Amino acid sequence: MALPDIRPLKQGLPFGIRIGGLTLEQANDPAVRQEIASLFDQHGMIVFEGVEPSDEMQLAISTAIGPLKEHPVKSLSRVDQDTMPGVIKIAVTPEYGGIVELNGKQVSHWLPWHFDHCYNNELNRAGVLRAIDIVEDGGITGFADGIALYKAFPKDLLARIEGKEILYSLATQYSQMKFGKPADMKIIRPKPMNEEFNKQAAAMPRAIHPAVWTRDSGEKVLHVSAYMSEGILDAEDEAGNALLEEVAQTINRLADQCSYHHRWKPTEFIIWDNWRMLHTVSGNNPSESRTMHRTTIKGDYGLGRFENDGIGGKILSETMV
Numbered sequence: 084m085a086l087p088d089i090r091p092l093k094q095g096l097p098f099g100i101r102i103g104g105l106t107l108e109q110a111n112d113p114a115v116r117q118e119i120a121s122l123f124d125q126h127g128m129i130v131f132e133g134v135e136p137s138d139e140m141q142l143a144i145s146t147a148i149g150p151l152k153e154h155p156v157k158s159l160s161r162v163d164q165d166t167m168p169g170v171i172k173i174a175v176t177p178e179y180g181g182i183v184e185l186n187g188k189q190v191s192h193w194l195p196w197h198f199d200h201c202y203n204n205e206l207n208r209a210g211v212l213r214a215i216d217i218v219e220d221g222g223i224t225g226f227a228d229g230i231a232l233y234k235a236f237p238k239d240l241l242a243r244i245e246g247k248e249i250l251y252s253l254a255t256q257y258s259q260m261k262f263g264k265p266a267d268m269k270i271i272r273p274k275p276m277n278e279e280f281n282k283q284a285a286a287m288p289r290a291i292h293p294a295v296w297t298r299d300s301g302e303k304v305l306h307v308s309a310y311m312s313e314g315i316l317d318a319e320d321e322a323g324n325a326l327l328e329e330v331a332q333t334i335n336r337l338a339d340q341c342s343y344h345h346r347w348k349p350t351e352f353i354i355w356d357n358w359r360m361l362h363t364v365s366g367n368n369p370s371e372s373r374t375m376h377r378t379t380i381k382g383d384y385g386l387g388r389f390e391n392d393g394i395g396g397k398i399l400s401e402t403m404v
């Protein structure tokens with residue numbers, strides 16, 4: 084059995100593919116699963132189209148890449164812990180969710196370019212998303228390829244950031260953003276946070292990840308999340324902060340040349356390589372509700388660590404899509 088329908092994600096993009104019509108039987112076939120894993124590693128992200136929109140399918144696609152990563156935070160909403168362990172429900176409603184104004188328009192659940200778990204020493208291999216409640220206005224997920232970003236980056240700026248390491252903390256509030264803020268961003272309503280989350284976040288040591296790393300293939304990946312970044316290791320000063328801000332704003336500018344932006348349909352899944360891709364969420368009209376089902380795939384690229392040999396290492400929360 085082999086995958087019958089494989090297409091480029093978009094003409095001219097150097098990353099990503101689409102796979103059409105995958106059945107649950109195919110998704111559980113060992114040869115097909117191996118083919119999916121190989122295509123994923125090669126292309127960085129896959130949009131599965133025209134598939135059965137079930138959690139069973141989500142688990143089958145997810146585990147083709149690797150085992151699921153569980154989240155120990157009790158406050159996270161599970162779809163069904165007994166039958167669907169690891170499938171997380173992420174919901175934003177008119178009453179619940181941070182709101183910002185961008186370009187003069189208010190949006191709920193905006194997320195700037197980032198990679199997941201930057202605040203942790205280990206980086207999950209992949210994330211998988213499915214849309215349950217789809218908004219009419221916004222709610223678009225963008226994916227930018229770190230390999231394409233590396234190639235597109237100004238060479239003088241690359242020379243200054245390559246070899247540097249970036250500090251991250253679990254600081255998810257818009258008001259905590261230090262780098263890469265859009266010039267016109269206004270905070271309208273803070274993100275909801277509970278006391279348990281705040282305590283855990285405050286107790287975590289800072290994490291450190293390289294700004295650029297090299298895949299086994301030899302390809303270099305620019306991998307900086309401005310969101311939740313604290314500064315450059317050993318350069319938390321005016322010059323270091325100016326460099327990180329220049330990198331962050333250059334990513335914001337170049338990401339649009341190196342990215343794909345997805346408007347969701349109910350019969351789709353997207354899986355992306357968290358060691359390679361950055362992602363963003365456009366935000367949606369605050370009057371609408373949006374629900375996604377999310378799974379996270381275990382793994383580690385082995386290049387992250389905690390500051391000062393900090394204790395910890397657990398994933399404390401998964402609040403980002």
Ligand SMILES: [Fe+2]
Nearest residue numbers: 198199403404
């Ligand atoms: Fe995310």
